[in-house]
Amino acid sequence: MMEQSEFGVQDRLQKMLSNIPVAIFPHCNFVSTAEEFEKLHKTPDARVTMENFYHIMRKKTGILMEADKPFGGAWNYDKQNRLPPDKKLIAPPQPAFPPDEITQEVIAMVERYFGDHPGTTENWNYAVTRKDALVAAKNFFDNRLNEFGPHQDAMLHGQPFLNHSILSPYVNTCLLHPVELCVEAEHCYKTGKAQLTSVEGFVRQLIGWREFMWRAYWRMMPDFKKKNHLNANEKLPEFFWSGDTKMRCLKDSIDTVLEHGYAHHIVRLMLLGNFALIAGLNPRETNDWFHAMFIDGYDWVMIPNVIGMSLHADGGYVGTKPYAASANYINKMSNYCKGCHYDPKKAIGDDACPFNSLYWDFLMRNEQEFANNHRMFTVVRGLSSKTKEWKTDIKSRAEHLRKNGWK
Ligand SMILES: Cc1cc2nc3c(=O)[nH]c(=O)nc-3n(C[C@H](O)[C@H](O)[C@H](O)COP(=O)(O)OP(=O)(O)OC[C@H]3O[C@@H](n4cnc5c(N)ncnc54)[C@H](O)[C@@H]3O)c2cc1C
Ligand code: SF4
Structure with missing residues (x-):
């Protein structure tokens, strides 16, 4: 048989066929071999990227x-x-x-x-x-x-x-x-x-x-699915299922997913994934949401993209730095912020963009973790110039969002 694309299916089939000699052929829709990947891991000085x-x-x-x-x-x-x-x-x-x-x-x-x-x-x-x-x-x-x-x-x-x-x-x-x-x-x-x-x-x-x-x-696999390196345990907000939010960027993205089962890569990574990362949503729950909502969802591609690349829950194996961003990035790369209920320039206050307070709160929560990451060092260092009062205000705004369904 051809190797299966999903770990669970391969595992079950192999158990079922344990008494029958079966030759397993490489999956027809991939180019690489496991040996080539292993060789990269064993090559001295080569980074596995x-x-x-x-x-x-x-x-x-x-x-x-x-x-x-x-x-x-x-x-x-x-x-x-x-x-x-x-x-x-x-x-x-x-x-x-x-x-x-x-x-x-x-x-x-x-x-x-x-x-x-x-x-x-x-x-x-x-x-x-x-x-x-x-x-x-x-x-x-x-x-x-x-x-x-x-x-x-x-x-x-x-x-x-x-x-x-x-x-x-x-x-x-x-x-x-x-x-x-x-x-x-x-x-x-x-x-x-x-x-x-x-x-x-x-x-x-x-x-x-x-x-x-x-x-x-x-x-x-199979441990990949259970990874939660940043210990993120917030529940998925209700609006992920309905698109009912005042955040214009997320509303548009979720409406699109509801309509087409699709969003392009940057929407997945820098809007939906980024929000889940900085809000501290549970990786397993977030992965299940992506799986349920997308036309191209398969375990083999969801898990590394969601749990690895987007949520950094694998501790940095797939991506060397977390893809965390504030409204600054979203405002630069989209036309969402113009016409949004929230102000992309503000981090504190009722009309402050949630991406901003959550972003800084995320950095504060994980300051120790990222201090030794050379790609995050400069970002985290930015925290040292902030006052104690500012940090307290950011934390209470993030806490307010968390308590009020991220609104
Ligand atoms: C949070 C998150 C979840 C994702 N979930 C899935 C998923 O369930 N299924 C899926 O196929 N892709 C997934 N991706 C990867 C990527 O976003 C989609 O493959 C891509 O958006 C599909 O749209 P497209 O065909 O227009 O891609 P294009 O942007 O046109 O790219 C061309 C092709 O390259 C491949 N590709 C691109 N990026 C990736 C990637 N990161 N990983 C694997 N293949 C890639 C796809 O086959 C895609 O069709 C996910 C990415 C993120 C950040
Ligand atoms: S202001 Fe914030 S919530 Fe509104 S569209 Fe811009 S990034 Fe999204």
């Missing part, structure tokens, strides 16, 4: 490589890919995939048995066959790949997809192969259809982050 593993995968696949050198002379063009949103940016529309007969049958079944669950079946617009998944991929390469890179981190109210590919559901269910997508992206660069910064950014997501997360999951 996505970036280092990504270089190994680039060399292995030959994608964006000229002999053993990366195209354009650099491995990673992320610095050019973090532009704030152009407020006039309107992404090309997504292709339409009206539900076929089988999908309609399944939708009716979901309504019958799970009608009271959050979300809606009304906006179903995902491909369910390889043929349509290829149409979705072509649409991305033709219309959005070129602009994918520069505005990859941007967030715009009412525009959930921007130039992202929306291909994860198809890659995760093996309708599309990551290497065929990378080869096509490389072709777009070679034929002048897409800029290198965008193509490299896209390739890095697929054979960098995706492979790294897959290997991290298998190396750390």
Whole structure:
């Protein structure tokens, strides 16, 4: 059999088949091997980071490589890919995939048995066959790949997809192969259809982050799921299920998830994940929420992304620093703050943006933990210039939010 993508399924199958000789073949939709990942752990002086593993995968696949050198002379063009949103940016529309007969049958079944669950079946617009998944991929390469890179981190109210590919559901269910997508992206660069910064950014997501997360999951399971390094134990707020909050950024993101089962990476990481991190929400509960709400949710990719990358609950194995940010980042990278009930410049007071007080409260709560993290050192040092009164005010504002459902 092919190795399963989920630890629990693999474990159960292996137990069931314990008396039968079974050959287990590598999963068909990944590029790396467990041996390559282990080798990185054992290489003296090599840091186990996505970036280092990504270089190994680039060399292995030959994608964006000229002999053993990366195209354009650099491995990673992320610095050019973090532009704030152009407020006039309107992404090309997504292709339409009206539900076929089988999908309609399944939708009716979901309504019958799970009608009271959050979300809606009304906006179903995902491909369910390889043929349509290829149409979705072509649409991305033709219309959005070129602009994918520069505005990859941007967030715009009412525009959930921007130039992202929306291909994860198809890659995760093996309708599309990551290497065929990378080869096509490389072709777009070679034929002048897409800029290198965008193509490299896209390739890095697929054979960098995706492979790294897959290997991290298998190396750390079953304990990964239980990690709670920062001892975060707050309950998930009610509004995560309904979108009923005055925080405009979170309302828009959660409404989008309820509508499409999707939010792009930066919304997941820097809005939803960031809020969960700085508010101290319990990692297991947060992971379960993501699992319940997203179209592309699988244990192997949720756990490293939510418990590892977003919540730092693994102590820094997946990401060397926590992705914690105040309203400053959100205001720079989105158009949410204009028109929000809260003031992004304030940390204290009834109209102060909750992201600010929670951010500083998070740093104070974990000051000792981050003091020795070279990537957090400067941020944490910022606390020393704050007065005692300011710190007390921040703590009481955070406490107030906690007690009042984060409102
Ligand atoms: C909190 C959180 C939860 C996430 N949960 C999931 C999940 O359940 N399922 C899932 O597939 N991805 C998950 N991701 C990773 C990433 O956000 C999604 O893969 C991506 O947003 C899917 O949208 P897209 O296809 O438009 O991606 P694009 O931005 O167009 O990226 C291209 C492809 O690269 C891959 N990719 C990109 N980033 C990652 C990553 N960090 N890990 C693994 N693959 C990646 C995906 O296959 C994706 O389709 C999560 C990230 C975070 C921060
Ligand atoms: S002010 Fe705060 S809550 Fe409102 S949109 Fe900006 S970051 Fe979000």
